[in-house]
Amino acid sequence: MALDPTAAREQILEFCKSKTKTKFYFNDFTKLFPDAGQREVKKVLTTLVNEQVMEFWSSGSTTMYGLKGAGKQHSEE
């Protein structure tokens, strides 16, 4: 089943806001859409990053996604 980007976007944002943690693995999002392809989910996330609604967090070896401004920011590092 094809993913509805608008609905998926809302679901992703709702999911992020509903959690106490602020950083998420890519597969946390794919679990939200068990019937959708991973590349479809990735496209929605990429759009959210490009719109600066979400941002990447990287340890160097692992990369995670989070809402922009949520959690520790680099000004606090």
Next chain:
Amino acid sequence: MAKHQTPLLDQLESGPWPSFVSDIKQHAEFRHANEGKVEYQIPVDVCDDLLGALELSYVDGETHWKHGGIVGVFGYGGGVIGRYSDSPEKFPGVAHFHTIRINQPAGKYYTTKYLRQLADLWDFRGSGLMNLHGATGDLVCLGTTTPQLEEIFYTLTHDFNTDLGGSGGNLRTPADCLGQSRCEFACYDTQDLCHTLTNDYQDELHRPAFPYKFKFKFDGCPNGCVASIARSDFSVIGTWKDEIKVDQDAVKGYVKGDFKPNAGAHDNPKWGKFDIVKEVIDLCPTKCMSYDGALKINNKECTRCMHCINTMPRALHIGDERGASLFVGAKAPILDGAQMGSLLVPFVPVESPYDEIKEVIEKLWDWWMEEGKNRERIGELIKRQGFPKMLEVTGIKADARHVLEPRSNPYIFWKEEDVPGGWQRDINVYRKKHAL
């Protein structure tokens, strides 16, 4: 006088080897002298504070770096590795000390102009310290601050016509050997394959969606100059199907001493005259060679160890039916020991646009992205779900060459649908041929 006393680091300079401590001290002096009148965009004493911070780590026996963070360039999930000092008051020059990975060109061919430009950029906007090259293959620039990242990225992409490399849960920057540009053993064009896949998989390189890192490496022949079989999740190693080409006159030339073995490398007068039996025939791992005035090779037994070809390159040459073998699942972790790649495809032609190779890669990725746990390399997934599962997802038929030790490991598990007739047999039909 040095900003920080560093007796423990100074001790590292006393050994017989070149020391990174001396290099950093030299660059600290270079920055302070600033003969080029560079308008440094990060603290001038970054190198001094780096030495001070490192000395403190040696004294305390623990790191004073904090790794990771939101730092990066817009739209990219990799290529920048955030690093901060946990003692910025003591070492303000390294309060931020981020690393930038730059995608190296295929075969690591640079012009001196490019390297000069890059060194100038890094003196201007970074510490000036670089690592050519990191283990993944990137050209690594060490130490800059957050406000400099977008500026550096702009210059790299707009003026230097290059790009960031991979980090995090991305495809890491693909790396290759020099291939056919310099090497007569190369069985395919490593640079073209490396460059093509780097371009084709830009999204995977810059926007993370994998459970963990994924590395491609390309060796042109089984000599494995980039050690792809040990260091990459997906390793492509050049090989050939037909026979090693032999020039018997040149073999005789080596025996007579007309040509130096190993093209003159590993030369030592104490070793005496070249002995083809001792130095080639007896060292063949499968004992598939003999010499009785002419060199004979039982090519069916050859495992492509390359020793005979390396020793007598003028006499022996790779075959003409060339391609590559594909190996999957190597990793070299710090904690639980290295794992070599497992053979998945014994032979594949390597021809542009490389669709056969890309098909295997994409099937592996789909499986790993679906089933892989966070921070699980594909080699660990193969161990967890089994090699036959990888064959199933890639649609590759099981082959004797997939079995690690075919003579000692009989544990091959068949599925019912793989066996003609399944598990149910008509006992009467069977008994007609096999009496009690």
